[in-house]
Every structure is written in C-alpha cells, then in structure tokens.
Amino acid sequence: MKPYRSNTSRKFPFTKKAIEALPAHDPASPSREMEYADIECIGLHLRVSKNGRRFFQHRYRYLGRKMCLSLGEFPAVSVQDARSRVAEHKALLARDKDPAAERGKVRADLTFEEFSTQHYLPHAKAHKQTWDDDKNQIERRLNPILGKLRLQAITPRDVAMVHSKEKERTTACTANHLLATLKRMLNLAVKWGLLEKNPAGGQEKFKEGPLRERYLSKEELPKFLKALEDQDDLLSVAALRMLLYTGCRREEIMSLRWENVRLDEERIFLPKTKNGRSRTVHLNARAKEVIQDLQARKDQEDRTRGSEYVFPSRQGTKKGYIYDLRKPFEKACLNAGIDNFRIHDLRHTFASMAVSSGADLYAVQRLLGHQDIAMTQRYAHLNADDLKKATEGVSEMFDRAA
Template identity: 35%
Template sequence: MGLFKRHKVWWMSFSYQGRQIRRTTGTTDRRLAESILAKIKVKLIEGQYFDRLEEQVRTVEEMMDRYHRERVIGRSRHGERRARAMLKHLLPIFGQMTLAQVTPKELAAYKWRRLQEKAAPATIVKELAFLKAAFNMAIREWEWCRDNPVRRVSMGKVNNARVRYCDDQTLAQIYQACPGWLQPIVMVARYTGLRRDNVVSLQWNQVDLARGLIVLDHTKNGDRLGIPLCEPVIKTLEAVKPSRPYADGPVFLQRNGDPVTGDMVTIAFRRACRAVGVADFRFHDLRHTFASALVQRGVDLYRVQRLLGHRDGRMTQRYAHLAPENLREAVQVFKDDYHKISTGSMLDTHPI
C-alpha cells in the first residue's frame, strides 16, 4: 500500500482480496494524502471501505480513461482526435471529481465557462454528450454509479441541418483543380453519397463491378449498406483498377503504394476549392450534392434516405425544400377556385 503522483495529485495504490486498487486522494498535499491513506487502512481492516458506493471514490478521469480505451481507441482516427480535443476541456474541470460530485450545477457552470471562452454551442453540446455517454457506460456496464447528471442538464438545440451543395459546372472546376490521385475519390464521393472515411477506406473486396455495387459492412450507423453504382463511378473504378496489382486491398493508394488518408483528402480538397474561388465547401458537402441532385431530379425522399443510409427519415427531410415541383400537383386541386369565387358561382354550390 502506498502513494504515487499523477498530474500533481496523490493517488493511493493497494491490494484488496487479490485485486489491485487505485484511488485518488483528491489532494496535491502529500501530508494530507498520507492522512487519507492512513484512514483507508483502518477502514480496510474494519471491512468498511468497500461498503461505500464506487461513485463516491471513482473519479471522472478514471471513467473517461476507461471509456476512451474501450469505446474510442481503434474506431477511427477522426473519432480519436475529436475525443482528445474534448478531453482537453473536460478533464481540467471534472477530472479529479468523484462521479458523485458531478452535479447539474457543476455542468451548468461548465457550459457558461465554455461560452465565455467563445466555444461554439455545437462544440459544447458534443462535449457534454461525450461525458453523458461515458456516464451511461459507467451505470449500465461497469456499475460505478447510479445516476447520470448530464441527463438533467439542458443540452440546448443546435442546428446541424447544413445543406451546402454545388452545381455541376462548379463541381467540374473543383474536379479539374484536384490533383490526379484525388480526382477518382471526388468522383466516387459525388456519385455515391458515401462519407469521406467510407470512400477513403474502400477495399476492392467491397466493390462488385460486374453487378455495379459497393457493399459496406459497417457505416457510421453500424448498419450494412449496399450502394448501386452509376456509370460515372463504374468508369472511374475501372480506370483505377488496372493500375492496382491486387484483387483486394485499398482502392485508393498514394504513388508510393501507401493507403490514402482522410486528412490528405480534406487538405487537398480544400486547396482545390480555394484555387477556383469556391468558399465554404467541404469534402462532406459532396454527400449533400449527391442527395440534393437526386431530389431536384425527382427522386423521392424515401429512396434518397435508403441511398444515404439514414436510419431516421428526419435527417433526409433537410432536402425536401429542393423539390417544390413534387408538391405542385397537390395544390392543383384548387385550379378552378379563382373563377368560382370571382364570378360568384361558388355561392351556389357552397352556401354560407
């Protein structure tokens, strides 16, 4: 049984019934930490220490560390990078608190502090949602606590319904400004609506050119998704495939044979947009361009939803305003009303 330092705070380490236990003392003062450790020793001897609920001794830092290891690491580079950014703000405030000490009052103060730091409302919501997910795990699977304080805090509404798309002429300009290795990636993204990570990580064993199909085992929603291929995608993949000596492996490679990364795609696409004077257009907006073009050409929202892999139709509704012609037929039921009202003939058929 002893003490060790972590981030200037003293922690206890001891063995109990064959299990190694590590707990924070919550102090940077060694003398106080030694006093706390002495009390714990007495409670261990009396068999009282572990009668306390774990939420009173487990810290937020412990919870977030375990959640990060079990639920974040290995999923995606983007997810890991985003988690590190969120932890950079969460841990200095909540890290040394026990789970029981995190209250709605503390969370509300955190929201206010982040707003004063000019953090975007969407960013604050994501940070709280990250903390909320960790608490849910601690309740359901680890049995570290019984309450999720984040549930009792208003998260606020964030408008994520961004629909930014470009016309074919503008897209052609961006395409021509892209380096050669990026052009087929842009073409596949534009005409499949796939997310960046799905395109970049696409494997040849997921592509069936004979049937004109891409099959993904896992999407962002965790669902299996089959995307039928149109002619621009088929021709693009046929042009790429002869230069690849293997029947499997990544579809898109660098000149040195290494797989293309998502960051490479984002940076190069941004440069191409800047080169042709297109502002505020991201690689993900190719997905919006795909969906918008379908809706504008008369494809119903249900089929667009299926192609995008949306579980909830409300996500697809953001494109509904792009198809006013689809509603024109509905209002034609009133086509004769003007004549009836102006001539008074409606009075004969609809007396008041």
C-alpha cells in the same frame, strides 16, 4: 418459470446468448429481482429486474462477513469482463484485502482522463464504429477542461461550463454533440460502478437553429471538379470524387475493401454503416469510372499493390486506409474559390442533385442510407416544382369534375 424466492438462485454457465434470453422478473412477484449464479465462476451473480435490466455482482466473504460488490450492467459489462473482475477480486482476497475497500480507493483517485483512456475508449473502440470521433472530442475538448479532475468530483456546473464553452467556440449543434458524448461516457461510468450518479444527466441541450444546408451550386460544381483534376494526390482525389458521386459517408468510402466491390454488377457493399446496418450502393457511370481507374492502377504502385483497401493509407500509418482528406479538399476549395464548404457537404451536394433530377425523397433516403425519412426531409424544398405540378394536377381534376 417458478416465482423467485429470496434465498434461492438459478445456476447455469453465463454466456451472452443465455443472459439475453432471460426474461424480465415477474412483475407480480413480491421480490424486486431474480438472481442467477454462474457455475463457471464461483461468486459471480446476475440480478434481473422487473423491467428487464441485468446487473452483475460479486458475492464473497471477507473476515467472516458476507459482502456484495456491484460489477456493472450487462451488456455494457460483458460476461468476460465480469469474470475478469471477479478474478481480480479473488486475487485481492488472497492477499487479505477487501475488494470493496480497494475499489473505493481507485474510485476516489480516478481522474476523468484516466477513465476515458483506461475504461471508455477501449470500450468505444470495441463497440462503436465512429469511436475515433469520440477520441478526438475527448482529447481536444473534454480533457483540457475535465482531464485532471477526479471523476467523482465532476459537478453539473463543470458539465455546464464544458457545454457553454463549446457553444461559444462553435455552434449549438456541435456543443450538443459534445454533451451527448459526455453523457454517454458518464452513463457507462455509472453502469461500471465508478460513479454513483451522472452529473451530466440533467444538462439540457441548447436550442438549435435550422439544419445547415450547403451544397455546390451549378456554378461551383465545375470549378470544384477542375480544382480536383489539378492535384497530384490521385488516390485522395479519387476518394473525394467517390464521396461526391455516391453520397456515401466518409468512413464508408475510406474503409471500402476490394472484396466488397462488384464492378460487374455496378455496386459496392457496405457491411457496416453508421446506423449499424449493411447496405448496397449502386454505382453510377462516374463512380464506376473512378473504381475502374483505381483497379487498373492497383498493381502499378507500391502503396496500392496487395492492399485489401480501395483507398490504402501510406505505410506506417495506424489505419490501413486513408482517413484525413482535409488537405486536398481544402486546396481544391481554395483554388475553386469556394467558401464555407465541408467534406460532409459533398454528401449534401449528391442528395440535392438527386432531388433536383427528379428522385423522390424515399429514393434519396435509400441512396443516402438514412434510417429515418426525417433526415431526408431537409431536401424536400428542392423538389418544390414537382409539388406545384402535383397540386396543379389535382386542381385540373376538380375542374374536369365540375
């Protein structure tokens, strides 16, 4: 590719694939960036830096002056988003209004709540499987404190206050999760040209204690299973059983579709997991029994008849599948006399039982769908007996060699 010349640009129809294929600008070039122009949207340009970052901008004239307005960074801002913004700017120019001045007014008045509702959440819904978690954090934790503040008026002190209050209310770990969400939101605001700088960028995480480890003991397990049997909501109980018998994440089981169930092969397919990858989950006898029972009753109840989901929600709910299992879960824990136990701890229980039954950590990693073995290391202490046997075996080999 020829070196960039300051007054030239490359022209082609912008597409996601074409932009992703563009190389970083030549590090040896005297110019800072390479610039490209979209031939399907006059005025839309793309700057590519030497480190490979890509930024949309709109070049236009206003009152005879050349103007340039940043539209945000690709891919956080898509090609369609960028073209839509250029179209909005052209509509303003047709009314003799400067898009830069108008955006300045919007930026000056935009509150955090408006930003989260109008900008961040639609983006998260389209790009993040667990966007509902962000929505809950925003509505319950962030908006009550930051919601009415102008986005541009939020300071590092405001961020520190949110972080500290969450730690006082919950734990350092939960507070750090909230901080991560806030940082991610404000980073996007910067990329989209709504903020000059992220006020949360310098806020450091709290030091976290040891990872919480809670799973059902040998004494608690039969009590919990018995407490599930005594409940009337059979579908929710079946969902809780599947979480316990497979070790899957809640969203993975709740959103399970019948088309991804392979009973003859004793497995289910998860097309999209938390880490963005698909995976196959092998069904043990208990899990297979739950699915078989649901399949047998599928056409006998109005709620399940014709649904694509294994665990369909009641009519009128936003999701097509069950999401909230708190009531039946908390009732089971109460009746079983089990304290300090969360739904996610069913996953820990499955993992602890797998390790205790002799599975090595790499097998458990695959069972849980962990991308990093470090996440599975928390269960390492549970196979201490196996480690002791291994080191004694090495000792015996030394004895024989002596």
